[in-house]
Amino acid sequence: MENIPASRSGTPFDIAIIGAGIVGCAMARRFTLEGAKVVVIEKASDILDGASKANSAILHTGFDAPTGSLELSCIQGGYREYIDIHKQFGLPLEKSGAHVVAWSDEDEAALDGIVAQAHANNVEDVSLISAQQLRRCEPGLAESARAAITVPGEAIIDPWSAPYAYLRQSLLNGGEVYLDCEVTGVSFSAGMWELATSHGAVHCAQVINCAGLYGDLIDKAVLGTASFEIKPRKGQFVVFDKAAASLINSIILPVPTRRTKGVVVFRTVFGNLAVGPTAEDQEARADTATDQAALRTLIAAGIAKVPALETIPITAVYAGLRPATQFKDYQIAAQQQRNWITVGGIRSTGLSSALGIARHVFELYCDQAEVEGGGRKDGKDSATQPKPQINIQTNTRTNTQDQKCKHLALRDPQVPPVARLAESTTRDWRCAGHGSIVCHCELVSEREIKAALKGPLAARSLAGLKRQTRATMGRCQGFYCSARLAELTDGHFDVPLAPGAQQSAKDKGQ
């Protein structure tokens, strides 16, 4: 098997990130911006193929996260950074706000505590509102809504375009990615890692394990032990027809129970309304099957909260797995002697916290460098180096970090083009030269499909194409566009949508 070249420049990588989920993508961006040579290794053919493929697409303020937790600090760091960078990338941010709605005496009794916790978490604009005030904001809610808490800062974003943008920024600025590439073995000597992968050996100074649902298995294989155990928790969702999106304005959150945040009714930036998730513990790390009984329960829960949903058809159903562990908080730890950082147990808040996690891990990395008595690899005294220019990407580097870090932050990082899929963006169908519309339900153009089939992150499965373009995610689920898509994706997918008759005749001959 061929060796993966150390990096484009021929020297070993500074950082290898295992796993291209939302956390791995944000990590790649952060370390690239900080000047490290980064490689991302992903076992699937498309990125975001594990826990990150399905979530509720909400950017959380952290108002209800455990006070003082690492999760809270990462959510809040991630939230701030997303607000800072979204415009530059052209990523959507719809500050819909959220309401935590009380439907029972018990719920109502819990509201004060939630407000107090929000304030303790420095989310100051969270406050109690009456049933009347709630009704004015949300006339589509059932009469049985008692009272609510308003959380103005909660927002909805595009859960796939954002991580694609993060990783694309890394790639545009010197990062690399190996897809369909599984780590099969490792060795560590003289401060360097050699990762054996299905594509050859990767040499790097530092490994960051962002393997999500497989994070504990990677740690066990490499370190001999894992400090946590992944307990996959399935969440199923139901997406209603876009006609439902006008029924609510904000995110409708339940009063949480001990186990889960409960069933949320939320709009998406694509114009849908969805209800979910369920919370089902399971053993399997890849099984995202949906279950009719669970879906019916979700639909009923949605109708109980928003009665007009009863008349609205279902567009899609999906399920995702959260990499929960036996612990409540994130499990992020550095093995300082071994240049290994594990980022585990990022369960349901990863989309909100990813950028914050990446900053936190960068800090750990800098601290580790200090312990090692590191300093800059180029041998020059860091004090004689020009200070990195302060801009949005690098503005949090502290002077001490700067002195500890081996790398020079990029002065003027390039910003990649990003898919415009949210309704608030100028969708491609509005622009001349889009070819024609391929997916009529989601108005996906031929130009968008072709763009998603090119480049280092080219879609290699229908699931990957969906995340990059939304093709077939609408009402008809491929009734109208399957043939056209099969034609456009010929030769691009690992498993073809539908082989041509000639192709299948050849298969028979073999």
Next chain:
Amino acid sequence: MSDAKSWPQEASAQANTDMPQSAVEVAIIGGGPSGLAAALELKRRGISNIVVLERENEAGGIPRHCGHPPFGVREFARVLTGPSYARRLVRAARGAGVTIRTAVTVVELRPGGELLITSQQGSELLQARRVIVATGVRETPRSARLISGARVLGALNTGALQSLVYLQNRKPFKRPVIVGTELVSFSAIMTCRHAGITPVAMIEAGAHVTARWPSSIFPRLVGLPLYLNTRLVSIKGTRRVQAVEVETPGHGRRLIECDGVVLTGGFTPEASLARMGHLAIDRGTGGPVVDQYGRCSDPVYFAAGNLLRPVETAGWSFQEGRRCGGWVAGDLAGDLADHARATQLTSSDPGIKYLMPQKLNLTAPPEGTKREGMKHVQLRFELRGKGVLTIHRGSDLVWQRSLHVAPERRILVPIKALLAPPSHPTDTPLEFRFKIE
């Protein structure tokens, strides 16, 4: 909350800057049998400035990918396959001078006949004095059927299967299970056989085959096992379908090995433009609420063909389209009965799946004129059996008949029998009830 409310307006503000605008007398959305028939009739009536907007690269509609007979018996008095029928329709329309714009997608219907559309040139606005929406039907996809199991490649509707096979000579699977026994389900068998695909079983949740004889004996003729009272429980597989789990009461659950699933039938009008816009939708049909002229809640809009209700043949849709073309021509001349003075047709009977039209202007029209509108109320039932259909106006019994009903079986009630003297109040709904014997 102000942010939440402002965003859609921002989106439409972008849409309105510098968009090309044009105007036509009548815009027809959808170039299938009913849309093309409406266009032909409008031309015949001397309405010249019309356009058919077709989102596919070729007009012709669903028959384009039904590669088997019988099509065209009513329209062309001969037995054609779907694709040659579609080509003949398009030729006839073009020959009559109808402008057909292909690869044009209508994005939004706006009050008063303004259409937001997109084509290779980007977005544009089209103002029409009347709009005929003829966007047809599609089958219920896997998601809306809430089928359990892995969401893997290989579970398709008949429409997708046919377009893959007939338009592109592709083979999405080799040994699928066919789910459902509607007329289209037998079309799925024929499509498979054409492509050298061998279905392994046909399953039906009900106790009877839904389609009428002779289709119902077709599986036996081709040696395909047909399992009645058998429900699809879940789909198994990792990347592609590997098996389905089915359940038959009294026999429990079992696996059928297969590499695909054809989810047939369960038709629903492709009414998303109406649903997303301002037109009222009928819960029974899933299409827009119409009166006997196919006129929608915004009287500038008309609906024709299978958008009205699921589901009829191409030939039936063609006839409906042609009549609708006539009504629109009549409306432009000011000849149709008043839109506002219509009586509601209702049913709270769970056995009655739908009524179409849902509104009737009960003023008796001169017979044989374009004011006459549809001749029948079309009904479908959820149940099977013999019973009495009664129609009531308040405490009055207006009409009754003994009937055999079955799912997906068309029942027609003559509208003439429901017309009332003009003096009668129009706000009393006509209530349809069915009592099984």
